[in-house]
Amino acid sequence: MFYVLMGLIVTAAAVLMFNHEAGEVFGLPIEQVAAVTVLSSWLIYLAAGRFRSLGSMAQSLKQLAVWVLIGFGLVLAYSFKDDAKMLVGRVAGELVPGMGIQSNSGSVTFPRSGNGHFMVLAKVNGREVPMLVDTGATSVVLSYEDAQAAGLNPEGLQFSTPVSTANGRTKAARLMLNSVDVGGIHRGRVPAMVSQPGALRESLLGMSYLEKLGSWSVSNDRLTLQP
Incomplete structure (x- = not known):
């Protein structure tokens, strides 16, 4: 019976975790499903005949208390899932360079890195690319190597646009x-450019992306992007 009840609790927890954004399970409000799951577990426990003898009363009460705590923990964890997710995001944003700290309003904040710049982990065409935020760049600029990593084919591009980089003047290719x-x-x-091989050490997150945002600001060594 222990394993049956534990399986029920674990299954319910998994269903709630994977369906919480939908707000319902099998057409029922997800909060109602959570409550029914907990109550059902208690009823199954009581129906299993744990109170058949007075001698087992104390042990049964202890075990019942454990199930009550498990059920309470399940409901409590679900109730604070958004806060827990935000807390984990804040910790990850502080520890992992470029990860960013998301807020409930949809904004995301990046702390200034040790070199004095703002680094972000962007996804370009679904591929992760580390980028340096550069408000002086009129466009997103990918290094030749990052363009390849993002699944682009820079070999077929025409490098005819003059650009200035930290390494001096070079030419880049335009693309969308x-x-x-x-x-x-x-x-x-998002309009972008790809630099020639070896011309750019870090890809740049420039204004062709930033100007598409609601707003962006820098305050107290924090870069905040508003959708």
Whole structure:
């Protein structure tokens, strides 16, 4: 019976975790499903005949208390899932460079890195690319190597646009990215450029993405992007 009840609790927890964004399971409100699951577990426990003898009363009460705590923990964990998710995101944002800290309002904040710049982990056409935020760049600029990693084919591009980089003057090729995602803020059809091989050490998140946002600001060594 222990394993049956534990299986029921674990299954319910999994269903709630994977369906919480939908708000319902099998057409029922997800909060109602959680409550029914907990109550059903208790009823099954009581129906199993745990109170058949007075001698087992104390042990049964202890075991019942354990199931009550498990049920309470399940409901409590579900109730605070959004806060827990935000807390984990904040910790990850502080520890992992470029990860970003998401808020309930949809904004995302990046702390200034040790070199004085803002680094972000962007997704270019669905592929993860580390980028340096550069408000002086008129466009998103990918290094030749990052363009290859993002699934692009820079070999077929025409490098005819003069650009200035930290390494001096070079030429880049223009193209249109299907999507750029930074900290969950997704924008489609973003104009970009690809630098020649070896010309750019880090890809740049420039204004062709930033100007598509609601707003962006820098305060107290924090870069905040508003969708």
